[in-house]
Amino acid sequence: MHIIETGNVAAALGVKLAGVQVVAAYPITPQTPLTEKLSELIEAGEMDARYVPVESEHSALAVCIGASSAGARSFTATSANGLLYMHEQVHWAAGARLPIVMCVANRAVGAPWNIWNDHQDSISQRDTGWIQIYSCDHQQIIDDTLKAFRLAETTSIPVMVCYDGYLLSHTYMPFEVPEQEKVEQFLPPFHPSYALDPSSPANLNTVTLPEIRTDVHGEMAHGYMEIRYLLQEDLRKAVQVVEEIDAAFQEIFGRGGAPLVEPYRCDDAEYVVVGMGSLTYQLWDVIETLRTEGHKIGVLGVRLYRPFPDAAVAAALRGARGVFVMEKALSYGYEGALCSDLKSALYDHIPDKSRAPFVKGLVAGIGGREIRTADLTDTLRSGLVGSIPEPGWIGIQL
């Protein structure tokens, strides 16, 4: 069914269609309408799930960790300081290999207080071992949410579906709601290989020694380092799983095809602008303007951020003379995290450094600073002649 609704409702409908069994969340702007919608659906009996109201985000994810350990399909959602408040449990969920899905309605983090959009909240969680997907519109939000459950359950790695607060979470736009029958074909019920069972008590993730050792059954057991190595290995392999799941989704629903990176007019591009989230599509319009002026420029949207699809990113940028990375977050003290990741990918995948494009990092929309399309166009036009005004923070007024 084709409907017009907000991004938060798109996420909620995805969660409902996925047959989630446990939802635990604490309201925070701009995520709140998503969890309110889920609580309404459950209260009205339209969704057969348990909604666990909690006193904090830390507890929200702790409840999901418990529920997921017991074999329930579990979901939470948050934003900004709420995500940071659950940070310890974010690491735990990944280390425990629990297939939890979390939506992050991206918002700036305090201090100072700010409720508007940027990507600092989820980018600051990039090293936790979660898979991170960035949706660019409402269709991707609902589709990514569905794919996230299959991805999490296939890899035993939790998945964050990130979308821009307000810009997507509160904007009304049309999207297609997948049919329940087809969703069930795509996403069968969750049957974990191991689930907690009160009749057969067990300890999970207790103190694990640095060295490998013999376990209670007399078999050699992994030390902490082996367990963590396997998480890293499985995350790296997950790049391919993302592609496989997207292909399966495309076969059933007819949508998808660019799950790692989404290129737009990159084929003959001498310059490429790289971004994530709704900014990517705004850049499509900018590029159209610049193309009419004769500039060969394209856009590359990074859809999968962790694991980083380094090979796909480098392949898309091979042949470009210059790359502009436009980010709504920073690794404070250096540069945008995506910019660093992208440079690293180019270094690894383009052996002849004389053929590698220059990379210019730009910052935009921090704390919801309005990203004017005209400013983007002007900035890139300057960039094409190598004269972007320092410090490369679009719209800053010092």
Add this chain to the structure above:
Amino acid sequence: MTEIRWHGRGGQGAITASRIVATAAFKNGYTGVAMIPTFGTERRGAPIFSSLKIARQKIHDLSPIEAPDIVVVLDHLLLDEVDVAKGLKAGGLIVLNTPKPVTACDFGGVRLAVADVSALSVEAGLPQGRVNSGIIGVLCRAFDIVPFESVLEEIEAEFDGKKPKANAGAARLAYDKTTVGVA
């Protein structure tokens, strides 16, 4: 693409009104519709605005409208606080809830549609200050993008359980009493 910027006060329902028109446009075949509310630290009574973009193709740019084709103003007292006509395109339209006639307004020669929506809404059976359904009638009278009957259906659906008939009635009354001129 048609860009409609809505100006109201927090709690007045400008976002709801723009959403109603967005839904009606979507149901009438406009596949590119985006209603983008701009959130400040709004409290009741503070000026707010939202951006409604209507097109036949998917909308990619979700930035706030800077050069509107149409500006809708739910409260004429906002004119003292906000430059509502800012960026209005040449040949653009202003839709205004005001007790004053077109001749008493001055926007430097733009097309202007007015009705006393505040009074007409009370006449239609709504409580004092509920103007967001009525203003849609004024917009539809001056700008023919979606069939008015279809918009009325959306108003009734939106206000299901909250005086749907009176809300649709307010829109119809405002539609009938709208005057359009140049001011």
